Amino acid sequence: MATPVLQVRNLTTRFKTERGVVTAVDNVSFEVAAGETLAIVGESGSGKSVTSMSILRLIPSPPGRIENGEILFDGKDLLKLNEDEMRAIRGDRIAMIFQDSMSSLNPSITIGKQIAEPITLHRNASWNEAYEKARDLLSMVQIPDAQSRLSVYPHQFSGGMRQRSMIAMALACQPKLIIADEPTTALDVTVQAQILDLLKDLTQKAQTSMILITHDMGVVARYADRVAVMYGGRIVEQGPAREIFNRPAHPYTQGLLASIPRIDSDPSQPLPAIEGMPPDLSALPVGCAFAPRCPKATRECEASRPALAKVSEGHLKACFNT
Numbered sequence: 001m002a003t004p005v006l007q008v009r010n011l012t013t014r015f016k017t018e019r020g021v022v023t024a025v026d027n028v029s030f031e032v033a034a035g036e037t038l039a040i041v042g043e044s045g046s047g048k049s050v051t052s053m054s055i056l057r058l059i060p061s062p063p064g065r066i067e068n069g070e071i072l073f074d075g076k077d078l079l080k081l082n083e084d085e086m087r088a089i090r091g092d093r094i095a096m097i098f099q100d101s102m103s104s105l106n107p108s109i110t111i112g113k114q115i116a117e118p119i120t121l122h123r124n125a126s127w128n129e130a131y132e133k134a135r136d137l138l139s140m141v142q143i144p145d146a147q148s149r150l151s152v153y154p155h156q157f158s159g160g161m162r163q164r165s166m167i168a169m170a171l172a173c174q175p176k177l178i179i180a181d182e183p184t185t186a187l188d189v190t191v192q193a194q195i196l197d198l199l200k201d202l203t204q205k206a207q208t209s210m211i212l213i214t215h216d217m218g219v220v221a222r223y224a225d226r227v228a229v230m231y232g233g234r235i236v237e238q239g240p241a242r243e244i245f246n247r248p249a250h251p252y253t254q255g256l257l258a259s260i261p262r263i264d265s266d267p268s269q270p271l272p273a274i275e276g277m278p279p280d281l282s283a284l285p286v287g288c289a290f291a292p293r294c295p296k297a298t299r300e301c302e303a304s305r306p307a308l309a310k311v312s313e314g315h316l317k318a319c320f321n322t
């Protein structure tokens, strides 16, 4: 098999807070193959964003610190690069799309300039060339009348158009990997689907790998090739998307799947939600972090923590009882 584009091994990221040390990402390992979309799914606070910020080395320090692990990209350990080398990779070989386009776009710079800038920076293009490329990118993300849109400011765009511009910006330097962190969560459902379809289509055409971070299993079902399920800073299940949907092995994954609407579900009945609250990362139990909410928990689950173990080829779960 070809070398994966990204290999994250035993990544641990902690924050020092007033309430104590928070292990936001705890010994997390996964890979992303060329051209594939890996979804990282989990409730709010499970460590998804800290994982992606760790890959890009954007963890605010203090209070945060990557304490352990390797992040191999293109054969290089990103954790060993200096800040200049890292800056050359960010926005060029690895691009990021955030949930909140209003805070990731600069409000006082035109859309055209914001897309063109990384092209001048990473590709040594002249501003004229970069603006031409920016216009082509805006057309590619299906923004009509791209030429005149180059000179508008972010607030003149709708949320959907801003998210399309973010995609254009992410694709500007033909990255090998795009990390999209809840890229459409702030948008309404119809626009969400349009934008995710577009993102999937463009990354597929360019054979770009993607990490798609979401709390929505519906999004995972539609767009992911493989899935990593996070709970309490750890991966509790990982595998091919089809396998995860057909044979979810962890009770948490089973709970997440039960909460997505199905064509055959009775619309008058509420969907079952997972009861209870996500764990406090500064005071994780010694056993399985999901045990307090788990319908299948036994005494063993409270006493010790299950390690990830093989279910079938490429499918791992961290559970004693399924």
Ligand code: ADP
Binding pocket: 015, 016, 017, 022, 024, 042, 043, 044, 045, 046, 047, 048, 049, 050, 051, 060, 063, 064, 281
């Ligand atoms: P999500 O899965 O919703 O993206 P995050 O990765 O953003 O979750 O955060 C996981 C946990 O990491 C948070 O619940 C919080 O405890 C901790 N955390 C994240 N950022 C910081 C920070 N800047 N300072 C302190 N703790 C943080």
Ligand code: MG
Binding pocket: 048, 049, 050, 181, 182
């Ligand atoms: Mg997040």
